[in-house]
Amino acid sequence: MRQIVLDTETTGIDPKQGHRIVEIGCVELINRRLTGNHFHVYINPQRIIEAEVVAVHGLTNERLADEPVFKDIVDDFIKFISGAELVIHNAAFDIGFMDHEFGLISGLGVKNTSQICTVLDTLALARQLHPGQKNNLDALCKRYGIDNSHRQLHGALLDAEILADVYLLMTGGQTALNLSGKSSETQNQQGDTIRRLASDRKPLKIVSATADELEQHEQRLDLVEKGGACLWRQ
Template identity: 50%
Template sequence: MRQVILDTETTGLNWRNGNRVVEIGCVEFVERRPTGRTFHTYLKPDCQFEQGAQEVTGLTLEFLADKPRFEEIVDEFLAFIAGAELVIHNAAFDVGFLDHELSRLGPQYGTVSGHASNIEDSLLLARKQFPGQRNSLDALCKRLGVDNGHRQLHGALLDAQILAEVYIALTSGQEEIGFGSADGVDAPVEAVAVQLDASRPRPRVAIEDEDLAAHEARLEKLRKKAGKAVWDQWLVPVDEVAA
C-alpha cells in the first residue's frame, strides 16, 4: 500500500477568511516503510499573515516573495499524491485549505479526496486510542517516544516526517509481525490436534544475559511512561522460583 504523510503551513487558521497555504510537505511510504521520496515546496500566498501565524511557522512574506504560487506546482503536487492514502493530523484543516486552493484554479482540479485513495486522520486515531488526553503532535511524540527535539518551529516537511513516526507507532500491532505469505495472500491454516502429557516437566528456555537486559530496559521504559508495566503482574519472585 502506498501512503503519503502530508502537512501544510498557512497564513492563518481559516481559509474562509482569505488565508492561504504557504508550505506543503509530503513523505512517501510504501508498505509502511519510507521510500525516500518527498514533496516539499514553499508558496507565495499573495496575502498577509494573521497575527500569530507568522511566529508559529517562522516564515515571512519577504522569504516567500520569490516562491512559486500554488498554480505553478499544482500538477506536480497532485501527481505525487495520486492514488495514495493520505495520512494527515487534523485532516479537516489541511484538506480544507488544499481544496480551497484547488477551487481557485477551476472545477477541473476537483478535490484532494478525488485524487487520493483515502484520507486517514491521525488525530481521530489518537483520540480513539487516548480518549480525554491531549493529542497534539507534540503530545503524541512525548507519549509514544518519538524524538521531536529538533522541532523548534512548525515546518511542513519536518512535521510530515515526525507525523510518519507517530502514525507508525499509533498503528503498530500484530499485523506488523508479518506472518503473511510472500505474495501477500494468507495461506489456509490446517488445524492440528496436539495431546499434552501433564505429568511431564515443562521445557525451560535458556535466555541470554543480553536479551534479559534488553527486556528489563524495555520494561523500565514502560514503567517510566505509564507508571507500571503489564508484564510485572506475571513476574514470579526469585524465592518462589527456587522453591
C-alpha cells in the same frame, strides 16, 4: 500500499476568510516503509501572513516573495499524491485548505481532494486509542518516545516526517517484547524510539535457545500444567 504523510503551513486558520497555504511537506510510505521520496514546496500566498501565524512557522511575506504561487506547483503536487492514502493529523484543516486552493484555479480538473485520494486522520485515530488525553503531535511524540527536540518551529516537511514516525508506532502494535510488567508508554518515555532500517541491511541473526534455557522452559510448562491443560504442549 502507498501512503503520503502530509502537512501544510498557512497564512491563518480559515480558508473561508481568504487564507492560503504557504508550505506543503509530504513523505512517502510504501507498505509501511519510508521510501525517502518526498514532496516539499514553499508557496507565495499572494496575501499578508498574520503576525501570530509567523510566530508559529517563521515564514514571512519577505521570505516567500520569490516562491512560486500555488497554481505553478499544483500539477506536480497532484501527481505526487494522486491515488495514495493521505495520512494527516487533524485532516479537516489541511484538506479544507487544499480544496480551497484547488477551487481557486479555473480549468483544473480536480476540485476536491476526495477525487484523487483517500484520507486517514491520525488525530481521530489517536483519540480512539488514547481517549481523554492530549493528542497533539508533541504529546504523541512524548507518548511514543520520538525525539522532536529539533522542532523549534512548525515546518511542513519536518512535521510530516515526525508524523510518519508517530503513525507507524501508533498503528504497529507492540514494538518491543515487554516482560517487565511496565506499560508501553512507560517504556517509550525511557528511551525506546523508532529506528529506520536501511533497505540493504544484512539478514537478522537467528539466536536459538540454549539447552539450559530449553530445560528452564520445560520446568515452567510443568508448573503451568499443574493448574490444568498446558496450551504449549497440546
